[in-house]
Amino acid sequence: MPRLAYLGPEGTFTEEALRLMEPGAERLPCATVGAALNAVRSGEADGAVVPLENSLEGGITTTLDEFAWGEPLLITAELLLPVRFSLLARPDTELVHIKRVYSHPAAITQCRGFVNRELPDAVVVSAPSTAAAAQEVSLPGSPYDAAIAARIAGEHYGLVEIAANIGDRTDTMTRFVRVSRPGALPEPTGSDRTTLVVFLADDHPGALLEMLTEFSVRGVNLTRIESRPTGDGIGRYFFHFDFEGHVADARVGEAISGLHRICGEVRFLGSYPRADGVSPQIKPATTDEAFAEATDWLAHIRQGNS
Numbered sequence: 001m002p003r004l005a006y007l008g009p010e011g012t013f014t015e016e017a018l019r020l021m022e023p024g025a026e027r028l029p030c031a032t033v034g035a036a037l038n039a040v041r042s043g044e045a046d047g048a049v050v051p052l053e054n055s056l057e058g059g060i061t062t063t064l065d066e067f068a069w070g071e072p073l074l075i076t077a078e079l080l081l082p083v084r085f086s087l088l089a090r091p092d093t094e095l096v097h098i099k100r101v102y103s104h105p106a107a108i109t110q111c112r113g114f115v116n117r118e119l120p121d122a123v124v125v126s127a128p129s130t131a132a133a134a135q136e137v138s139l140p141g142s143p144y145d146a147a148i149a150a151r152i153a154g155e156h157y158g159l160v161e162i163a164a165n166i167g168d169r170t171d172t173m174t175r176f177v178r179v180s181r182p183g184a185l186p187e188p189t190g191s192d193r194t195t196l197v198v199f200l201a202d203d204h205p206g207a208l209l210e211m212l213t214e215f216s217v218r219g220v221n222l223t224r225i226e227s228r229p230t231g232d233g234i235g236r237y238f239f240h241f242d243f244e245g246h247v248a249d250a251r252v253g254e255a256i257s258g259l260h261r262i263c264g265e266v267r268f269l270g271s272y273p274r275a276d277g278v279s280p281q282i283k284p285a286t287t288d289e290a291f292a293e294a295t296d297w298l299a300h301i302r303q304g305n306s
């Protein structure tokens with residue numbers, strides 16, 4: 001039974017994702033995404049499940065940053081989970097009494113409309129996770145009046161649901177990934193995604209265009225691109241790429257070899273089956289067969305044939 005670290009405590013959306021991905025796993029709740037990933041790096045856990053992206057606000061920045069630094073890890077699976085946010089408080093709290101709200105930044109940004117409309121005077125404070133916020137609110141004497149979290153977190157920590165489905169959109173999805181220490185890659189399925197982190201060798205005009213060209217000319221479709229600060233000064237950024245295909249596909253291999261030639265560092269974070277089962281549209285010129293045929297042709301002319 002694998003031991004999987006995750007963003008805890010009990011009652012997070014991440015726990016729900018983990019239970020769906022690996023129902024039989026032993027669960028190791030961690031206080032932060034960084035702690036969950038470090039538990040994998042140190043061998044304390046066999047793997048981890050962490051949130052990566054949501055359909056309303058984009059990348060979960062703490063996760064993106066944790067993947068970029070420290071010992072490299074490998075993403076081996078993903079899951080898309082619809083998330084529903086509840087406003088939770090100690091019994092007998094009324095909406096008008098809520099002045100301080102506590103939650104994870106990804107939940108706060110997705111419930112901005114509700115908070116502005118219903119709690120215009122409330123101060124909203126960032127928590128390590130949604131369930132950590134619910135747990136804190138449940139403590140007598142907590143400085144917070146309410147948490148934004150999953151309904152189940154309220155049940156877990158003895159809070160009541162003051163309002164349900166308070167997200168700005170009801171169809172928001174969050175993408176979670178399962179990570180391991182580097183090892184065997186999942187087999188290609190024909191519906192795969194690959195994730196990379198790329199650091200520039202040097203800053204120059206067209207650097208981003210040059211990277212994008214490596215994907216474009218091989219017919220590789222990007223599904224997410226985000227820049228994050230390196231921390232080395234204003235204007236210094238690294239890039240996160242998600243794209244269709246598996247590193248075993250010729251067009252993907254060629255694209256990331258091209259990036260390796262032109263960039264300072266390319267960190268491969270894995271190729272794994274897509275949760276939505278979507279298969280890429282591959283043009284005739286970028287199939288594995290087309291790349292193999294071109295390689296054979298080159299070998300042929302290098303031997304003096306024409």
Ligand SMILES: O=C(O)C(=O)Cc1ccccc1
Pocket residue numbers: 007011012013014015051054083104106107128129130131174
């Ligand atoms: O897993 C949680 O509960 C989190 O705190 C992270 C999060 C926040 C909002 C949506 C999905 C995951």
